[in-house]
Amino acid sequence: MRNTALAEHCAVRTRYPVLARAILAGASAQIRNMATVGGNLLQRTRCAYFYDTDGSRCNKRAPGAGCDASEGFNRYHAILGASALCVATHPSDMCVALAALDATVHLRGKDGARTLPFIDLHRLPGDHPDIDTVLEPGELITAIELPPLPFAANSTYRKVRDRASYAFAVVSVAAALELDGRLIKDVRIALGGVAHKPWRALKAEAALRGGPANEQAYRNAAITELADARPLRDNGFKVELATRVLVAVLGDIAGAGE
Numbered sequence: 001m002r003n004t005a006l007a008e009h010c011a012v013r014t015r016y017p018v019l020a021r022a023i024l025a026g027a028s029a030q031i032r033n034m035a036t037v038g039g040n041l042l043q044r045t046r047c048a049y050f051y052d053t054d055g056s057r058c059n060k061r062a063p064g065a066g067c068d069a070s071e072g073f074n075r076y077h078a079i080l081g082a083s084a085l086c087v088a089t090h091p092s093d094m095c096v097a098l099a100a101l102d103a104t105v106h107l108r109g110k111d112g113a114r115t116l117p118f119i120d121l122h123r124l125p126g127d128h129p130d131i132d133t134v135l136e137p138g139e140l141i142t143a144i145e146l147p148p149l150p151f152a153a154n155s156t157y158r159k160v161r162d163r164a165s166y167a168f169a170v171v172s173v174a175a176a177l178e179l180d181g182r183l184i185k186d187v188r189i190a191l192g193g194v195a196h197k198p199w200r201a202l203k204a205e206a207a208l209r210g211g212p213a214n215e216q217a218y219r220n221a222a223i224t225e226l227a228d229a230r231p232l233r234d235n236g237f238k239v240e241l242a243t244r245v246l247v248a249v250l251g252d253i254a255g256a257g258e
Contacts, residue, residue, distance in 0.1 A: 001037050002032070002037075003037065006023060007024050017153065018155035018175070022174060023097075037094070040092055041144075044091075045088040045090065046089060046168045047060070047087075049067070049072060067086055075234040076089065076168065077089060077235055078195050079230060079235060081125075085126075088129070089168075090196060090197050092192070093157070093159060095118075095122070096157070096173075097157055098144065098146075099119050100188045100189060100200070102117070103146055104117060105145075108140050109135075113142075121134060122196070125196050151176055151178035151186060154177055155177070157172065157173070158173050160245055168193070169192045171194060171241045173190075173245045173249045174188075174191075179213055179254060182212060182214075186209060188205065194229075201246075203221075204222060207221040207225075221246075222247060
């Protein structure tokens with residue numbers, strides 16, 4: 001399926017608006033018209049040093065070569081889950097929404113079919129940043145399944161970027177919220193632009209469930225999630241930016257869900 005067709009599908013727009021908005025925030029209309037769902041999942045990285053094949057060292061492109069991004073211009077790079085070998089971030093907007101929605105990936109390979117949670121599809125860099133996913137050689141993505149999550153209808157995606165069109169996320173947030181009066185009954189959150197993979201904010205979710213739906217609770221949850229952040233020289237601002245965007249997104253959808 002093409003990305004544009006998915007974003008325009010009536011069921012997606014009404015039941016999973018966070019997914020439709022994430023797709024429409026990505027790339028240009030021309031690219032969305034040609035890009036596929038499976039291809040979007042298998043994008044590699046947005047790191048400029050990865051693409052500079054003539055003069056930059058990159059462990060993802062050439063294992064053991066080194067990582068020039070670690071000490072180079074790293075404004076756009078990871079603050080969570082990085083390793084000494086790679087600090088690149090995952091480029092997809094759609095994948096952030098899928099991570100928040102508890103999607104399941106259906107795969108088929110030489111040994112038959114299998115499924116896995118979407119949040120387990122992509123790897124953190126660790127000692128092997130050249131390996132992006134847990135797919136086996138020859139394995140294909142055949143489908144993405146979204147669970148019947150009723151409160152996913154009360155969801156949104158916000159992308160902060162350097163320019164309004166055709167730019168990767170500096171920070172992004174996908175979130176869905178279920179309220180019981182002014183208490184948070186359930187919540188789903190994922191962050192983009194901060195890690196080597198779409199970052200499911202499980203600590204923030206746990207901090208919010210059962211608590212009040214207010215700005216201080218949102219900020220405390222964000223601080224809890226980002227406590228392990230390890231900013232680089234140029235991207236320390238991402239910690240506060242991610243906090244502010246998460247607070248704003250939860251505030252917006254809490255208001256819409258009342």
